[in-house]
Amino acid sequence: MGKYVIKRIIGIIPLLVVVSFIVFLFIHLIPGDPARLIAGKEATVKEIQAIRHELHLDEPIFQQYLIYMDGLLHGDFGESIKSHIPVMHLIGERMLPSIELSLLSMGWALVFGILIGVLSAVFKNRWPDYGGMVTAVSGISLPNFWLGLVMIQLFSVQLGWLPTGGADSWKGYIMPSIALGAGIMAMIARFTRSSLVQTLKEDFIRTGRSRGLSSMTIVFGHALKSSLIPVVTVAGLQFGFLLGGSVVVETVFSFPGMGRLLIDSIQLRDYPVVQAELLLFSFEFILVNLVVDLLYGFLNPKISYET
Amino acid sequence: MYDLLNVKGLKTAFKNNNQRVSVVNGVDFGINKGEIVGIVGESGCGKSVTSLSIMRLLHDTTGDIQDGKVTFKGENLLDLSERSMRKIRGKEIAMIFQEPMTSLNPVMKIGKQLMQGIILHLKYSKEKAKKHAIDTLKSVGIPRAEDIMNEYPHQLSGGMRQRVMIAIAMSCEPELLIADEPTTALDVTIQAQILELMKRLQSDRGTAILMITHDLGVVAEVCDRVIVMYAGRVVEEASVDELFESPRHPYTKDLIESVPKIGERKSRLYSIPGHVPNPNQMPNGCKFAPRCQHAMEICFNKEPELTSEEKRKHRCWLYQQNNVGREQNLGSK
Amino acid sequence: MAEIVTKTDYMPKSRGKLRSFCAAFIHKKTAVASFFFFCLLIILALIGPSIVPYNPQTPDYNHVLQGPSWLHLAGTDEYGRDVFSRLIVGTRLSLGVGISSVLLGAVAGTILGLISGYFGKWVDKTIMRICDVFFAFPDILLAIGIIAILGPGLQNVVIAVAIFNIPSFARVVRGKTLEVKEMLFIEATRSIGATKSRIIFKHVFPETFSTIIVYLTMNLGTAILAAASLSFLGLGASPSSSDWGAMLSMSRDYMGTAFHLVFFPGLIIFLTVLSLNIMGDGLRDVLDPKSKD
Numbered sequence: 014m015g016k017y018v019i020k021r022i023i024g025i026i027p028l029l030v031v032v033s034f035i036v037f038l039f040i041h042l043i044p045g046d047p048a049r050l051i052a053g054k055e056a057t058v059k060e061i062q063a064i065r066h067e068l069h070l071d072e073p074i075f076q077q078y079l080i081y082m083d084g085l086l087h088g089d090f091g092e093s094i095k096s097h098i099p100v101m102h103l104i105g106e107r108m109l110p111s112i113e114l115s116l117l118s119m120g121w122a123l124v125f126g127i128l129i130g131v132l133s134a135v136f137k138n139r140w141p142d143y144g145g146m147v148t149a150v151s152g153i154s155l156p157n158f159w160l161g162l163v164m165i166q167l168f169s170v171q172l173g174w175l176p177t178g179g180a181d182s183w184k185g186y187i188m189p190s191i192a193l194g195a196g197i198m199a200m201i202a203r204f205t206r207s208s209l210v211q212t213l214k215e216d217f218i219r220t221g222r223s224r225g226l227s228s229m230t231i232v233f234g235h236a237l238k239s240s241l242i243p244v245v246t247v248a249g250l251q252f253g254f255l256l257g258g259s260v261v262v263e264t265v266f267s268f269p270g271m272g273r274l275l276i277d278s279i280q281l282r283d284y285p286v287v288q289a290e291l292l293l294f295s296f297e298f299i300l301v302n303l304v305v306d307l308l309y310g311f312l313n314p315k316i317s318y319e320t
Numbered sequence: 321m322y323d324l325l326n327v328k329g330l331k332t333a334f335k336n337n338n339q340r341v342s343v344v345n346g347v348d349f350g351i352n353k354g355e356i357v358g359i360v361g362e363s364g365c366g367k368s369v370t371s372l373s374i375m376r377l378l379h380d381t382t383g384d385i386q387d388g389k390v391t392f393k394g395e396n397l398l399d400l401s402e403r404s405m406r407k408i409r410g411k412e413i414a415m416i417f418q419e420p421m422t423s424l425n426p427v428m429k430i431g432k433q434l435m436q437g438i439i440l441h442l443k444y445s446k447e448k449a450k451k452h453a454i455d456t457l458k459s460v461g462i463p464r465a466e467d468i469m470n471e472y473p474h475q476l477s478g479g480m481r482q483r484v485m486i487a488i489a490m491s492c493e494p495e496l497l498i499a500d501e502p503t504t505a506l507d508v509t510i511q512a513q514i515l516e517l518m519k520r521l522q523s524d525r526g527t528a529i530l531m532i533t534h535d536l537g538v539v540a541e542v543c544d545r546v547i548v549m550y551a552g553r554v555v556e557e558a559s560v561d562e563l564f565e566s567p568r569h570p571y572t573k574d575l576i577e578s579v580p581k582i583g584e585r586k587s588r589l590y591s592i593p594g595h596v597p598n599p600n601q602m603p604n605g606c607k608f609a610p611r612c613q614h615a616m617e618i619c620f621n622k623e624p625e626l627t628s629e630e631k632r633k634h635r636c637w638l639y640q641q642n643n644v645g646r647e648q649n650l651g652s653k
Numbered sequence: 654m655a656e657i658v659t660k661t662d663y664m665p666k667s668r669g670k671l672r673s674f675c676a677a678f679i680h681k682k683t684a685v686a687s688f689f690f691f692c693l694l695i696i697l698a699l700i701g702p703s704i705v706p707y708n709p710q711t712p713d714y715n716h717v718l719q720g721p722s723w724l725h726l727a728g729t730d731e732y733g734r735d736v737f738s739r740l741i742v743g744t745r746l747s748l749g750v751g752i753s754s755v756l757l758g759a760v761a762g763t764i765l766g767l768i769s770g771y772f773g774k775w776v777d778k779t780i781m782r783i784c785d786v787f788f789a790f791p792d793i794l795l796a797i798g799i800i801a802i803l804g805p806g807l808q809n810v811v812i813a814v815a816i817f818n819i820p821s822f823a824r825v826v827r828g829k830t831l832e833v834k835e836m837l838f839i840e841a842t843r844s845i846g847a848t849k850s851r852i853i854f855k856h857v858f859p860e861t862f863s864t865i866i867v868y869l870t871m872n873l874g875t876a877i878l879a880a881a882s883l884s885f886l887g888l889g890a891s892p893s894s895s896d897w898g899a900m901l902s903m904s905r906d907y908m909g910t911a912f913h914l915v916f917f918p919g920l921i922i923f924l925t926v927l928s929l930n931i932m933g934d935g936l937r938d939v940l941d942p943k944s945k946d
Contacts, residue, residue, distance in 0.1 A: 042802045063727050064925030150934070154927035156878055158885050159636035159901065159919030166912050218420040222377055223417075224437045224488065234436070239427045261882045265905075276886055279801045291798050295790050313427065 020305060025303055029296065033085075036292045037078050090289040095281050100289045104271060110180045111263070111270035115255050117186055118194035123248060126198040127241070130205025134240075135232055137210055145202060152199025157258050161192035161265035178267035189266045193258050197251040204247045208240040215239075242312050249305030253298050322350030324528050325374070325496060330388035332366075332373045334599075335466035341599045342630040343369045343383065348626065351496065352527040356519075358543035358560075360575065362535055364596045366552035367532045371498045374530075375415055376405055392496070411441040414489035420481035424473040426611035431469030434488050441492045453491065460487045460517060479510035483517070490521060497521075498530045503538060514550050536579050540564060548572050551597055558632035568634040570612045606637065614638060662904040664930055677939045684935025694925060698745040707735035709742045718911045718915055728913040730904070736914065743895035746807070747922070750889075751877035751894070754811040757819025758876075759869055765819065766826025767853050767861070771834060781827070784820035785828035786859040792817040801890045807896070814876050824849055825868055826861050833860040870936055874929035881922050897922050 048065040049056070056064075065071050068091075069080050084091065090100035133145035168188065169177040179185045212218065213236055221231045260272035267273070271290060278286040332344040344366040344401055351357050359367045371377050373385050376397065386619070390397040397408065407414075417423045425433055434453040438444055443454060457465035460483045473481055482502060489497055499518065503511040519542050522529055531543055539560065540544050546563050548556040548571065556569040567573045574592045594611035603610055609619040618637050626635045679685060702709075707725075713733035721728045727736035769780040787795065796813035803809040834857065883889040884898030892903050897918045904914030 028785065028789060031786055035786065036798075039798060039802060060327070136688055151923075151927060151931050154874065154878075154921055154930050156881055156885075156901075156922050156926070158882060159915070159923065162901070162905065162908065162915045162919065166908060166915065170909050170912075216417060216419050217425045219377060220415075220417060220423045220485075220488075221413040222409070223375055225406040225441060226410075226436065227406060230436075235425050235428065239425070241429075253791030254793075256791040257797075260793065260797065261886060264886060275797065276888075279797065280887065281547070284801075287798075287801055290792075291794065294794050298791050299789050 017310070021303060021307060023173065025299055028299060032295050032299070033082065033292060034078060036288055036295065037081055038074075038152075039217065039288060039291070042072065049080050049238055085292075091285040093278075093283050093286050095283045100286050103274065103286060104289060104293065107269060107271045107274050110268065111259060111272065114180075114186060114189055114193065114263075114268065114270060115252075115259060117190040118255060119248070119252070121190065122194035122198035122201060122251075128200025128206050128243070129198070129202040131209060131237065133202065133206040134209035134213065135228075142206075145206070149199040149202040149206075152195045152202075155195055157192045157196060158261050158265050160195055161188065161262055164188045164192065165265075175236075180269050185266070185268070189268050191253060192265065193262045197248075197254060201244060201248060203241065204244050205240065208243050209236055212236045212240045212294075238312070242309060245305055245308055245312060249302050252301045253306075256294050256298060322352045324351050324353045324355075324393065325530075326350040326389070326391040327374065328391070328515070330370065330373055330390065332369050332378065332383055333386050333418045334383045336400045339600065340386075342386075343552050343599055344373060346388070347549070347552070348553055349547050349554060349557065351528050351530060352468045354522065354528055355493065355545065356522055356529045356531060356543045358531045358533060358539040358546045359549055360532060360536060360539055360546060361549035362592075362596055365549045367549050368500055369552075370549070371415070371500055371530065371532050374498065375409060375413060376402075377409075377415075407441075410437050410489075410494070411492045411495045411496060412494055414492065414494040415498045415500065415619070416482070416485045416489045416502050418504050419479055420485055420505060421473075423482060424486055426473055428472075429469065430471055430473065430476075430484055434469070434484075434491060437488060438491050444622070453487075456487045457484070460484075460490065460521075462487065469491045478506055479513065482506060482510075482514055486514075486517065486521070490525075490527070493525065494527060496528045496530065498532070500532045501534070502531075504533070504535070511538075518542065538577060549603065552599070553635065554606065554626055554633070555608065555636070557626075558634075562632055568629075568632070568639060569608075569636045570614050570638070571608050574611075583587075606635075654717055678935060679936065681935035682920050683931050687907040687935070690924070690928045691932060694744055694748060694928075697741050698748045701741040701744050705735075705738035705741050707738045709734060713799040718907060718914075720911070721913055727917040728911065729779040730900075730914055731907060731911075736900075736917055739895040739900065740897065740917060743900065743918075745894045746766060746890065746894060747877060747881065747898070749809055750811055750814075750880045750927075754814035754871060755818055755873045755876045757811065757815035758872070759822050759865065761815070762819040762822025763826045763858075763861070763865060765823040767830055767857060769823065770827040770830025771849070771853050771857060777827070780823065784823055787817070789819040790817075793882060796879060796883060797886075797888065800883065805888045807884075807890045809892075810880050810883050813883070814879050817879075818876065820870055821872070822865070822868060825864060828860040829864045830857055832862065833857050836860070866941055867933060867937045870929055870933035874933065877922065878926055879927070 018317055048061050048068065048070055052061045052064050071075050072080070081091075088101055090104070092099055093103060096103075129145040130146060133142040133149075136142050165177050165188065168175045175188055176182075177183050209232075213232075215236075218231060218236060221235050226234070256272075260271060260275055262268070263270045263272035271293070275290045275294075276288065278284075278290065327347055327349050330344055330347040331342060331344045333340040335341075347366070347370055349357070359370065361367050362652050369378070369383065370384075372420075374390050374397065378384060379521075385398060390399070392408065392412065397405065400408070422428070431450070431453060435446070435449045436454065438449040438452055439446070441450070442452070454465045454469060457468060460583060462468055462480065462483050468476070468480075468484070473484070475551070476484065482505075486502075497518075502518070503514050506514060515538060518529060518531075521527055530536065531544075533539060543560050545559050546557070547554055548563075548569065556563070556567070556572050558568075563572065564576065567576055571592075577590045578592060592611060596612070597607060601618070605621045605623050606612070606615070606619040607623070609615040612619065616637060624635050624637045626633050627640060629639065711734065713729070716725070716729050716733040718731055719725060719729045719733075725735050725737060727740060730736055730739070740833060765780050765784075769777045790798070796810070799813040800809050803812065817866045880889060881896075881898030881901070884896050885902045887902060890896035890899040892899050900918040901915060901922075904911070904918070907914050
């Protein structure tokens with residue numbers, strides 16, 4: 014198994030390199046000269062030249078990439094054009110709240126998604142199923158920013174129970190994580206349902222019943238594990254949705270996370286920050302998918318690690 | 321009356337587009353303790369549904385039992401609550417299925433699947449259950465039983481899996497084992513081994529077996545008594561020797577005829593003409609009449625009763641109204 | 654001669670297919686209702702501007718930020734403009750962005766998928782590797798990145814959303830193409846020497862069509878949501894336009910005082926996407942029954 018894990022990790026390295034190169038190229042695709050942008054409107058040609066040299070913009074593009082990657086490996090993402098704070102520092106203080114928020118959203122989306130999915134599958138074509146699936150299709154269709162705004166109106170403006178934004182206390186995490194997790198919960202509920210319905214038709218379920226096992230034992234002890242294998246994959250894919258959603262939701266709740274930093278930086282045209290953010294987001298996504306792949310193998314004994 | 325299981329007037333229907341279609345229609349039979357009884361018939365004759373009805377395992381598909389009695393050791397199983405029924409399943413009556421490939425949970429270790437039933441029904445401690453599980457695996461002829469406990473079903477061969485299924489079924493020492501086509505999915509040499517094993521278990525432990533199969537070869541090898549089913553009805557019942565020696569019902573005759581025999585050279589295998597009737601378009605009268613070579617006018621109009629003749633039973637107009645002449649006619653065919 | 658044989662014997666008859674599809678679809682009541690709702694939206698998008706009760710651009714400073722009433726069904730905004738009228742007029746913009754981006758993505762993705770699936774070998778490998786790279790970016794982030802390059806604006810939103818739709822269509826169509834390729838009638842057509850492009854567009858493409866339709870419906874919902882999100886973030890439609898996402902973005906400043914400004918644009922986005930998702934589910938059940946639970 015250890016061998017398989019190492020093999021998979023080595024396998025994603027080319028993808029990481031290609032993705033990082035694309036993100037790197039991105040700054041060069043932006044119309045206009047970054048050096049001029051950094052120097053400001055009143056800068057002289059000489060000043061611009063100096064900045065260009067400092068940022069290695071006068072070197073061949075491949076050279077620049079290597080310099081950038083070298084810095085990256087040493088934890089150096091360059092400097093913000095606007096505030097001149099190291100990008101690493103800017104992102105560093107935003108990272109933890111963002112990760113906490115994603116994990117919280119994913120956590121409750123998984124718990125409630127699986128719960129709704131199981132109820133719907135067990136009571137297939139009866140009212141818990143209809144209720145569950147109406148909730149799920151609504152959850153997928155809800156614009157998360159609107160859900161966030163409606164919650165703010167209800168729980169902050171009207172009732173005054175929760176803060177409208179920020180991450181100062183655990184209360185600040187409640188509404189953002191709900192807005193972020195709703196769509197994923199709905200997806201997970203739908204997949205759990207269809208996967209479990211499929212599993213409950215299997216022969217081994219009938220075997221279980223023929224042995225006198227109770228429905229609870231059959232659903233939770235036998236069917237759920239094999240049903241959850243595809244759900245894991247879906248949850249992994251949804252992680253991308255979560256990263257994208259965090260950009261929007263963090264903006265709605267003025268949440269001090271990486272998503273809002275990205276939007277702020279785009280509006281300020283602070284490209285080194287945008288570049289670093291896009292790179293981190295896609296690396297995170299690739300890594301999560303790797304973990305999901307490995308988890309899939311772990312849950313499914315039929316996959317042998319020798320190959 | 322039989323002293324273990326009595327099925328009387330069992331009627332099971334499937335719901336199909338808001339229409340109830342009877343799949344099993346008034347089936348009567350019984351099993352004595354320690355006896356091996358076979359139910360034979362083509363696929364779709366209702367033999368599997370009969371066994372699932374006895375176990376009351378139909379409610380998740382769209383089938384339901386509409387009428388009849390299934391008396392097991394003096395108790396009507398159809399009157400029991402689901403809870404009490406669960407105590408019968410696996411403990412008093414166990415079941416093995418056709419597909420050993422899919423009948424075991426693919427993501428659970430063999431040991432756990434085995435022990436689950438033992439702990440549930442025999443209330444053993446985990447330690448004791450494990451020991452009992454290993455003993456049971458050994459008793460069904462599984463080598464390196466300790467290792468197999470920690471393996472997943474896909475790591476075993478088909479024959480081994482069916483042995484595991486039998487081990488699971490026998491682990492709580494049931495009085496009746498229902499085997500639904502237990503050897504159909506296996507190759508011939510393994511088939512013989514599994515049948516041998518089942519016969520041995522029956523003689524060692526005195527477990528009665530209800531063997532459901534379409535294969536008369538299996539019946540000839542292991543059964544004491546045979547029930548022939550056609551279109552949801554019992555059409556003939558006899559001891560194995562009587563049935564093969566002098567089959568009564570034309571359907572039974574055709575079934576026996578269609579088994580290829582060693583040492584007999586035929587230009588082509590015999591097969592029964594026509595099809596099993598569709599359950600929602602049942603012919604009037606005898607359900608076999610349209611395919612029967614001896615059908616008379618009455619056969620198309622009125623269904624015959626299941627009639628006893630000494631120790632055997634049959635459902636055919638040819639043997640009713642003391643129609644002896646015709647019987648001899650047929651016998652000399 | 655052989656051409657005739659392939660057509661009549663192996664090609665599914667398209668008219669019978671359409672009829673049986675309609676017969677099956679009519680039983681999905683919620684899907685049919687969603688279909689009519691979506692048709693209504695299309696009609697509003699086409700004739701909306703000529704039937705609205707108020708001019709959506711004319712300010713009325715005497716009636717600023719009024720709540721819903723019989724005069725103004727969805728209230729008025731900070732300039733006293735009728736929100737209901739603005740929503741109706743905005744249908745054209747919001748649906749237009751969604752439809753055009755998904756269609757663009759679907760056409761490009763379908764062509765790539767057909768080529769990839771039909772030719773196989775290195776062509777397939779190259780296209781699929783490129784798709785993998787695109788899949789490495791979470792979709793909205795990809796769009797945000799593209800907009801960061803191209804600059805904000807509706808046109809760029811269309812391009813960005815179209816681009817993240819390409820790989821998913823390519824992958825689905827490729828899978829279906831591989832399946833169809835093995836089917837008998839393609840084999841038969843190839844044996845009589847039809848050209849490759851003819852086989853792909855005359856024979857393979859029609860077989861993948863139902864899959865594409867299901868995907869198109871499902872992705873349209875996602876695209877409308879994505880476009881609304883981008884406009885909400887200020888990366889899409891100009892804040893003064895009557896695009897639903899832009900209206901929501903503007904209304905945030907009036908959260909406490911005029912909640913109807915937030916509520917109605919979001920509601921109409923929700924209902925539109927909901928109807929598309931329900932329709933997509935219904936279509937999938939009918940056209941692709943294998944994938945039904």
